[in-house]
Amino acid sequence: MNAEHVIEPKNQANGVVRMPRRGMVQFAFGDDAPFTFDAIEVWDAFVVFDTSNRNEKGEVPTDQLVGYGLALRSFVQNTVTDAGKACGVNPPQLTNAEARIFIGHLREEVEKLRSFFAPKSAEQPLSPPRQDIKFEM
Numbered sequence: 001m002n003a004e005h006v007i008e009p010k011n012q013a014n015g016v017v018r019m020p021r022r023g024m025v026q027f028a029f030g031d032d033a034p035f036t037f038d039a040i041e042v043w044d045a046f047v048v049f050d051t052s053n054r055n056e057k058g059e060v061p062t063d064q065l066v067g068y069g070l071a072l073r074s075f076v077q078n079t080v081t082d083a084g085k086a087c088g089v090n091p092p093q094l095t096n097a098e099a100r101i102f103i104g105h106l107r108e109e110v111e112k113l114r115s116f117f118a119p120k121s122a123e124q125p126l127s128p129p130r131q132d133i134k135f136e137m
Helices: 039-052 062-087 096-117
Strands: 026-027 035-038
Touching: 026 096, 035 039, 035 062, 039 062, 039 096, 062 096
Parallel strands: none
Antiparallel strands: 026 035
């Protein structure tokens, strides 16, 4: 392997690759105590919930908007209640607006994390392009 393509860990000491902790976020409602949860885990669960409530066009049908809003609030309430219990916090009963704001903030946190787990394209190809391929018809 060409030496310029070898990737050395930046934070290596005594043969241990040290990786920073990522993905655990803290949220709090108003002046309540914060609770901690795994942003990616909750986001993935939300995507499953959201996708299952949309039609083939990716829309929530108009006649199901009220039910979707109630289910969304229930989803978020259960999520924050479970996360709060794990941290010894008792989150309040949420409004529909707070549930939607929670999802908006969660989306922002996940977007920040994407750069850490999205593959980066190599500056140079790892192997030269093949010159011997011919297309015939």
